[in-house]
Amino acid sequence: MQPLMTKNFITLLFYFVFCLFTLSVTCRDSDLETDCTNRWIHIRRLPPQFNLDLLSNCSEYPLFDDFCPYLANHGLGKKTHNKSHSWYRTDPFMLELIFHRRMLEYPCLTSDPSLANAIYVPYYGGLDSLRFLYGPEVNSSYQHGLDLYEYLVHGDLPDVWSRHYGHDHFMVMARPAWDFSQPLNSDPLYFGTSFLELPEFYNVTALTLEGRAYPWQEQAIPYPTSFHPPNLAFFESWVNRVRRSRRTALMLFAGGGGISANPNVRRSIRLECDNVTSLSANGTGYDKLCDFVDCSNGVCQHDPIRFMKPMLQASFCLQPPGDTPTRRSTFDGILAGCIPVFFEDLSAKKQYGWHLPEEKYEEFSVFISKEDVVFKGLSIVDVLTSIPRSQVRRMREKVLEMMPRVMYIKHGSSLGLRTKKDAFDIAVECTLERIKSRLQEIAAQ
Known part of the structure; x- marks a missing residue:
């Protein structure tokens, strides 16, 4: 040693x-x-x-x-x-x-x-x-x-x-x-x-x-x-940046996996993201419908710069389960004001009842059944674009309210x-x- x-x-x-x-x-x-x-x-x-x-x-x-x-x-x-x-x-x-x-x-x-x-x-x-x-x-x-x-x-x-x-x-x-x-x-x-x-x-x-x-x-x-503010000024400065950030992408997936031929929600997400990149986002209010940050092999784990900027520019952050139901990315996304989209309750709702009260999930997050996505062909883009923009703004404000509850201050x-x-x-x-x-x-x- x-x-x-x-x-x-x-x-x-x-x-x-x-x-x-x-x-x-x-x-x-x-x-x-x-x-x-x-x-x-x-x-x-x-x-x-x-x-x-x-x-x-x-x-x-x-x-x-x-x-x-x-x-x-x-x-x-x-x-x-x-x-x-x-x-x-x-x-x-x-x-x-x-x-x-x-x-x-x-x-x-x-x-x-x-x-x-x-x-x-x-x-x-x-x-x-x-x-x-x-x-x-x-x-x-x-x-x-x-x-x-x-x-x-x-x-x-x-x-x-x-x-x-x-x-x-x-x-x-x-x-x-x-x-x-x-x-x-x-x-x-x-x-x-x-x-x-x-x-x-x-x-x-x-x-x-x-x-x-x-x-x-x-x-x-x-x-x-990765966010550990030392005082109120730095915290409020970040909140203001999050609130002002222009959301140019409808949804973002930052993660790895989904490359096997076996049906799973990450594979469905990546396929849909690849397909919609060629589609026009006209009329949606976004420059693009899906953004993808490849975090395979742990390249994002200790480098928040890779994913925080894209999260700041997306309205919704997709949080599919991986090897286990939960993801650190859920909390990264909340800190970026990116509305979480969950695909099973064990990813957060049945986990973090102390910090993210179960009765409030509809106010700050979206739930889409992974079975509907993988086996019934439900389009995630269709679900998210059907949410009125006024509701999206209210959800983001709720996400900002939740921000202190999921960070560890310095x-x-x-x-x-x-x-x-x-x-x-x-x-x-x-x-x-x-x-x-x-x-x-x-x-x-």
Whole structure:
């Protein structure tokens, strides 16, 4: 393994350690300004093997990726360019670092776990899973999480766990829940670990990038995008740019896949997009009916410049499922004011109920059944052009309203920006409500 302990990396480690040792000071300062009734959170101190040490292995999994470049700025990644204040090359799998860093600024932290309404476990479960998914321990993936459980139950402060046996604990696992759902008795070659199948963790709330259709422990929260404004001025400047942007394309698909001969919605989208490029857009109010950004082989993942400008110029962004139902592109599109078009409910409606309330989907998105597109030949262009322009404008305004709810603002951001609840704020608030409700149910039994 190449030496990784550069000056910047050492600075990152020391900053995390410094923050962990100053939590009580942060809490005392914040208590003067915030009503923390029923909002107290204790951050469980873990040995570094469960978080910081995992960062030093960032280049050990060549089948996955060298994720060392994405550790910068506490998981936000490097800036897209030197003068950028809000845009970063963010990898969504770094959500565990991003969330941990923001938790250190949470205004209602307590060093006394007995006073806490919830216990945050700063475990980098997605990063720890790499040794089971791509490393030498791939054949023992059923053991993922057992060492953490042993520490929580028998390590320092075992009473923290035994008080509610994990019902008041929560953690972030920056992968789809399916990656942690391998049956305990399955063939070890099956992709994934068994963390969420372990009875030991049935009571813990896991915040994941995507939940299963039958959620038990997990709750999906938004994928991190590349937009992390540091203050209200930069956020409002972006909103104004989005609102003023001229939408020259009816619809956009930014993604890969769809090249196989087998019927699937991505193939249907690409075929329709190819066909309509030769058709006149006269009378529609657009210069073109479909735009396509080829993001095959992950070329767009860390380069928002490739897709954000086309999203700013499109009225509708198509969000078909891929290997799994959800896409980071859903949240990129919302930040661009591009109205999302979903093809199955598991892509968002049945996932992100905390951040995108289910009852409001018709106000800011369009639903087209993938079966109708693939097997009945329904034209996506026909559906979208039939929507009155006045309704399109109302939908876009709703998308702009949703924008703060799906972004993760930069750590250390100004107080003005923090008046807007972002994805982190909503995740913490709803986790506290979930834990409160669960504990009340247990007490009533």
